[in-house]
Amino acid sequence: MNKTALTFxxxxxxxxxxxxxxxxxxxxxxxxxxxxxxLLQHIGAPCEPTVKVGDRVEVGQxxxxxxxxxxxPVHASVSGTVKKIENRPCPVGRRVRSVVIATDGKQTIHxxxxxxxxxxxxxxxxxxRIVRKGGLAGMGGAAFPTHVKLSPPEDKSIDMVxxxxxxxxxxxTSDYRMMVEMPEKVVAGxxxxxxxxxxxxxxxxxxxxxxxxxxxxxxxxxxxxGISVAELETKYPQGGEKSLIYAVTRREVPSGGLPMDVGxxxxxxxxxxxxxxxxxxxxxxxxxxxxxxxSAVKEPKNLMVKIGTSFKDVIAYCGGYSEEPGKLINGGPMxxxxxxxxxxxxxxxxxxxxVMNKQDAIIPxxxxxxxxxxxxxxxxxxxxxxxxxxNSLLGRFEEAELxxxxxxxxxxxxxxVCPSKRPLVDSIRVAKIEITKKKKxx
Amino acid sequence: xxxxxxxxxxPHIGAKDTTTxxxxxxxxxxxxxxxxxxxxxxxxxxxxxxxxxGTAVGTEAxxxxxxxxxxxxxxLSAVITGLLLGMNLPASAPWWLPVIGxxxxxxxxxxxxxxxxxxxxxxxxxxxxxxxxxxxVEMTFWTNPGTQITADTVASATPLGLLKTSPDSVxxxxxxxxxxxxxTLGETSAILLLIxxxxxxxxxxxxxxxxxxxxGTVAIIALLANGFDFMIMAYHVFGGGLMLGAxxxxxxxxxxxxxxxxxxxxxxxxxxxxMLIRLYSSSAEGVTYAILLMNVATPLIEKYTAPRVFxxxxxxx
Numbered sequence: 001m002n003k004t005a006l007t008f009x010x011x012x013x014x015x016x017x018x019x020x021x022x023x024x025x026x027x028x029x030x031x032x033x034x035x036x037x038x039l040l041q042h043i044g045a046p047c048e049p050t051v052k053v054g055d056r057v058e059v060g061q062x063x064x065x066x067x068x069x070x071x072x073p074v075h076a077s078v079s080g081t082v083k084k085i086e087n088r089p090c091p092v093g094r095r096v097r098s099v100v101i102a103t104d105g106k107q108t109i110h111x112x113x114x115x116x117x118x119x120x121x122x123x124x125x126x127x128x129r130i131v132r133k134g135g136l137a138g139m140g141g142a143a144f145p146t147h148v149k150l151s152p153p154e155d156k157s158i159d160m161v162x163x164x165x166x167x168x169x170x171x172x173t174s175d176y177r178m179m180v181e182m183p184e185k186v187v188a189g190x191x192x193x194x195x196x197x198x199x200x201x202x203x204x205x206x207x208x209x210x211x212x213x214x215x216x217x218x219x220x221x222x223x224x225x226g227i228s229v230a231e232l233e234t235k236y237p238q239g240g241e242k243s244l245i246y247a248v249t250r251r252e253v254p255s256g257g258l259p260m261d262v263g264x265x266x267x268x269x270x271x272x273x274x275x276x277x278x279x280x281x282x283x284x285x286x287x288x289x290x291x292x293x294x295s296a297v298k299e300p301k302n303l304m305v306k307i308g309t310s311f312k313d314v315i316a317y318c319g320g321y322s323e324e325p326g327k328l329i330n331g332g333p334m335x336x337x338x339x340x341x342x343x344x345x346x347x348x349x350x351x352x353x354x355v356m357n358k359q360d361a362i363i364p365x366x367x368x369x370x371x372x373x374x375x376x377x378x379x380x381x382x383x384x385x386x387x388x389x390x391n392s393l394l395g396r397f398e399e400a401e402l403x404x405x406x407x408x409x410x411x412x413x414x415x416x417v418c419p420s421k422r423p424l425v426d427s428i429r430v431a432k433i434e435i436t437k438k439k440k441x442x
Numbered sequence: 443x444x445x446x447x448x449x450x451x452x453p454h455i456g457a458k459d460t461t462t463x464x465x466x467x468x469x470x471x472x473x474x475x476x477x478x479x480x481x482x483x484x485x486x487x488x489x490x491x492x493x494x495x496g497t498a499v500g501t502e503a504x505x506x507x508x509x510x511x512x513x514x515x516x517x518l519s520a521v522i523t524g525l526l527l528g529m530n531l532p533a534s535a536p537w538w539l540p541v542i543g544x545x546x547x548x549x550x551x552x553x554x555x556x557x558x559x560x561x562x563x564x565x566x567x568x569x570x571x572x573x574x575x576x577x578x579v580e581m582t583f584w585t586n587p588g589t590q591i592t593a594d595t596v597a598s599a600t601p602l603g604l605l606k607t608s609p610d611s612v613x614x615x616x617x618x619x620x621x622x623x624x625x626t627l628g629e630t631s632a633i634l635l636l637i638x639x640x641x642x643x644x645x646x647x648x649x650x651x652x653x654x655x656x657x658g659t660v661a662i663i664a665l666l667a668n669g670f671d672f673m674i675m676a677y678h679v680f681g682g683g684l685m686l687g688a689x690x691x692x693x694x695x696x697x698x699x700x701x702x703x704x705x706x707x708x709x710x711x712x713x714x715x716x717m718l719i720r721l722y723s724s725s726a727e728g729v730t731y732a733i734l735l736m737n738v739a740t741p742l743i744e745k746y747t748a749p750r751v752f753x754x755x756x757x758x759x
Contacts, residue, residue, distance in 0.1 A: 009752075014455060170455070242752060255753040327448045338449040354454075361448045367461055367517065368559040373649075373700035381752045386700065404751045412453030419459040420559075426451050 005208050006247040007233035010380040012413050014170050014236055014334065016209065020293045020300040021173045026181060028304045029317050031103050035078050035308030036088050037063065038096040041347040042137035043144045044070035049099055055082045060113035060283055063099050072137045072145040072348075076110070077286035077306035078103040091311075091330035091344045093337050098345070101308070115282045119192055124150075127196040134278040135285045135348075139270030140164060140175075140239070141331050143349035146271055150196045152260040158197050159263045162248055163190055163272055165206040165213060166232055166239030169332025172352040174289040175269040177302045179206065179213035182273060183220035189272030190227060192279055197265055200226045203248050209234040236334060237411040241266045243380050255407050270351065290314065290346055294329075294355035298322040305346045311353055312342040326361025329354040334412045364421040375414035375424055381407050385414035385424045392431035397438070400431035408432065461558070465518035467647045471638030472525055472690065478634050479627035482587035483533035487627050490540050491528040497544035498524030505553045519558045523547050526566035526690060529628025530683070530730075531573075534583045534595065543569040563737040564694040567730055574730070584624035598624040601681035602726040605674065612677065619680050632680040639689035648693050651705035652712075656688040659713025667721055684716065687729035697737040704740075704747035711743075712736045 040046035045068030051057055057076040064074040080103040090096035116122075116130055128147045136146035152158055163186065167175040179186060190202050204221070206214050208231050221227040230248050232238050242253045244266060251262040259266050267275075274285050286307055293300040298319030305314055311328065315321065329336035330350055346353075375385035383404055391399040405428055414424040479487045502520040506513045527543045547569030552561045561568075574581045586598045601623055604612040613623050621631030628635070642648035657679060664678035665671070678684070692698060692712050699708050712732045719728025 012457075014457075246752075252753045255751060257753065325447065327450075327454060329452075329454055333452070333454040335452050336454065337452065338447070338454065340447050340449040342447075356454065361454075363448065363450055364456065364460070367514065368557060370461055370464070370519075370559045371695045371700050372464065372647075373695070376700055376702075376749060382749045383751060384700070384748060403748075404754075407751050407753065410452075416453050416455065417457050417459075419457070419461050419464050421456060421460070423451075425453070429451070 005231045005233040007235055008243040008246045008380055010378050011235040011237060012378050012416055014416060016170045018173050021291050021302050022176060024302050026177050026289055026302045026304050031078055031105055031107060031306060032309045032313040033103060035101050035306060036098045036345040037074055037308040038090045038098045038347055039064040039074060040096050041074060041143055042072045043142060044068060047074055049085050051082050053082050053085060057082060057101060058108045058110035060286060061110035070145055070148050073135045075135050075284045075286050076101060077308050079106050079108045080104045089341055089344045091337060091339060091347060091350060113282045116279060119195060119279050124196045124198060127192060136271060136274055137348045138268055139274060139288060139348060140268035141349050141351055149265055156260045157263060158199055158260060158265055161193050161197060161199055161202040162244060162264055162266045163202060163204040163269060164239055164244055164266050165204050165269045166244055168207060168236045168239040169334055171293045171354055172291045172332045173302055174291045174351050176210050176213055178269050178273050178289055180216050183216045185273045185276040186269060187220050187224060189276035192275050193267055193272060202227045203230050205230045205232050205244055205248050207232045207234040207238055237380055240409050240411055242409060285348060290350055291352040292318045293352060295360050296321050296323050296325040296357040297355040307347060308345045310343050310345055314346060314353060315342060323357050325355050326358035327356040366422045367420045369420055369422055372419060374417040378413050378417050380411060380413060381409060383408060385428060388431055389424045389427040392427040397431050397434040401435050405431040406435060461517045464647055465522055467642060467645050468522050469518060471641045474634040474638055475628055475631050476525060478621055478631040482621055482630060483627060486533050490531055490535055491525065493537060494528030494540035494544045495521055495524035497541045498548050501545050501548040505549060514558065517558060520548060523565045527569045529686060530570045530626050532584050532626055534585050535580060539573060539580055543573045546572045559696050561696045563734055564691050564697050567691055567734055570730055571734060586624050587622050600625050601677050605677050606726045615676055618677060626683060628686045629683040632685045635685040635689055649705055652693050652698060652709040653688045655706050655709025656692055656712045657684060659710045660684055660716055663717040682727045683729040687733055692733045697740060699740050699743045701744055701747040701749060704743045707743050707747060708736050
């Protein structure tokens with residue numbers, strides 16, 4: 001391992017299991033018979049449907065929009081007929097109003113989808129408008145609307161863009177495949193982001209367990225002014241925004257603050273690839289790369305999937321379950337959300353579908369905290385998870401707040417290392433929710 | 443299949459370590475010194491250690507049974523308490539000494555406060571302190587290694603005892619380091635205890651901070667108090683219960699600080715109190731009370747040594 005690789009304090013080295021899919025090129029998946037497109041796939045205001053049951057829709061057509069600034073429209077990923085608009089299970093963990101479309105298989109493209117003029121002729125506001133219209137939201141998992149990130153308030157001066165190619169979640173290889181297979185898109189999208197923010201410096205951060213990606217992108221940026229590749233130590237949560245910014249710049253995002261407070265905007269690899277697609281063809285975000293992997297899926301793959309395709313269809317395309325699944329996760333094993341059904345759709349934030357077998361899914365029983373202090377040693381935020389957790393479990397949320405519960409990024413490192421298998425991050429999440437509730441009341 | 447999917451919150455994977463594996467590592471680290479005590483003191487030592495461990499485990503199971511709790515003897519923590527208590531006894535100890543000691547350690551030192559992780563003092567030291575206060579003669583009846591213990595056996599003095607009373611007749615330093623000296627079962631072989639400690643640091647079970655600051659403080663004070671006489675310092679470091687205490691007793695998770703800076707303050711504090719007792723009290727040894735006093739200071743130390751939270755203070759903006 002390279003000793004000069006950049007990194008942060010704390011963190012862990014979970015087994016990465018990327019060998020299951022890292023050498024598998026991205027495959028296109030067939031158009032499913034039906035897609036379910038949730039009207040809320042981002043952090044922010046939900047969209048209102050702009051189509052009715054019975055309407056014919058085409059690829060790239062807007063089907064949901066919102067007036068709110070922190071929001072992103074949703075588009076049809078297929079051509080076909082709107083069958084229903086109703087609440088459906090969504091991988092974020094609750095039922096969300098969704099547009100159900102029966103596909104016709106023709107994939108006719110909506111007339112609104114036209115390549116825009118050259119980015120070079122646009123001003124930043126125009127770029128942001130197009131990004132918003134394209135329905136872009138962070139594709140690393142949290143799905144924060146991209147145009148909002150590109151619109152920092154006047155008083156925040158941004159001097160650098162960091163492109164997050166860390167992909168520190170075990171199992172996931174979707175970002176890796178994009179970096180290796182479409183480096184020109186990564187670079188093109190990065191340049192759009194730089195132009196929108198008016199910055200001249202961008203760094204693409206990649207963990208050093210992906211030497212091929214580092215090599216390919218270093219080659220791709222060698223004639224680009226202001227864009228460079230940074231080799232990061234392979235360590236979880238290297239791809240967390242705060243850890244990534246610290247590793248690359250040594251700047252610490254202040255407690256309670258945002259990356260823009262230290263002059264940085266972070267974008268995920270998938271997002272910049274989608275941006276480049278949008279500015280090249282005018283096609284909004286209607287498909288994404290998903291890593292389908294784990295011990296209970298027959299043929300793990302990296303797939304280009306239409307938004308709204310059910311997990312069930314995606315897994316069927318991978319040869320189905322190889323054994324009875326025990327756990328189905330939207331995202332990676334550290335921060336992904338476990339599903340109770342495979343009839344949930346792939347959404348903008350679905351970077352992976354992880355299928356664990358019964359054995360892997362067994363949850364060990366928690367025992368007393370032995371105060372070994374491992375959670376403190378490894379916490380990337382400098383917190384004392386055992387103290388926050390203890391107070392949270394006792395309902396002492398004020399005390400939990402004094403131990404900086406709100407600074408927790410919920411990366412799950414504490415729960416991972418805990419030898420007593422205590423639900424540390426779970427109880428910290430509860431504390432955060434209770435503290436936020438109380439703040440709203442007062 | 444749907445209703446059989448497990449839907450818990452993240453993370454969905456965990457490290458292999460368990461409480462039991464951690465405790466097993468501590469036992470592995472203690473075994474060489476325990477075997478050495480049997481080598482030096484013979485079968486009597488094996489009996490004492492077995493009685494101490496057996497009583498500790500039995501007491502834990504019994505109390506958990508009577509109070510309708512989950513029986514957790516499989517986590518092996520009671521084995522460690524028993525082993526440490528046994529290693530804190532002289533080879534001449536009558537059979538009931540380890541039994542009473544282990545019972546007090548587990549019942550009053552640990553289970554009363556809620557079992558593993560909740561004891562605010564080291565249970566084995568609580569047991570030892572109880573025995574020293576109740577049976578001071580039996581607890582300090584030191585014999586030379588190899589001595590057959592009979593009614594006529596005469597007591598020998600420990601190196602630290604001699605250092606205090608007649609420094610000229612103290613045992614050679616090599617014997618002190620190897621463990622061929624009178625003392626408790628576990629405090630005799632400094633070398634094997636150090637190897638065990640190094641193993642725990644290597645396995646990341648234990649931080650180096652408490653043992654290093656504790657032993658370092660003792661060494662520095664010994665030097666300062668004795669005109670930089672390195673021989674006397676060596677006796678202080680290797681001669682008494684310091685190795686066993688600093689490596690295996692002061693580092694008890696439950697009763698020592700969890701914070702990094704806290705561990706350093708705690709180690710220095712324990713070193714200071716140990717030397718205060720050794721130099722200025724009537725007692726030759728001070729490790730037990732030094733650790734117990736620092737145990738009760740632990741919550742206070744933790745309060746003032748919280749780690750710096752990422753993004754607060756001192757950071758480049």
